[in-house]
Amino acid sequence: IGLFPDVGSMYWMPRLLxxxxxxxxxxxxxxIKAPDxxxxxxxxxxxxxxxxxxxxxxxxxxxxxxxxxTNTEENDETDV
Numbered sequence: 001i002g003l004f005p006d007v008g009s010m011y012w013m014p015r016l017l018x019x020x021x022x023x024x025x026x027x028x029x030x031x032i033k034a035p036d037x038x039x040x041x042x043x044x045x046x047x048x049x050x051x052x053x054x055x056x057x058x059x060x061x062x063x064x065x066x067x068x069x070t071n072t073e074e075n076d077e078t079d080v
Contacts (some may be wrong), residue, residue, distance in 0.1 A: 016042060 013022040017040055024030065037043035047055050 016040075 010026065013026060016022075017025070021040060025032070032040070032042075034043065034046045038046060
């Protein structure tokens with residue numbers, strides 16, 4: 001999602017970012033990527049696309065462990 005000021009970002013940008021960064025993004029329409037999102041605090045975590053399937057599996061497994069599920073075959077299709 002781009003941070004153009006016409007899509008509601010003028011409300012949250014100055015509240016989440018420093019004013020110079022908010023002004024820069026609002027005036028230039030510059031798209032910011034993962035490193036800048038992490039630096040500014042707009043994102044707290046980053047997972048490269050190639051690792052998303054691994055993350056999904058880990059989250060499903062963690063959810064199963066929390067729920068106490070022991071039959072993984074039964075839950076394979078219903079958890080996704």
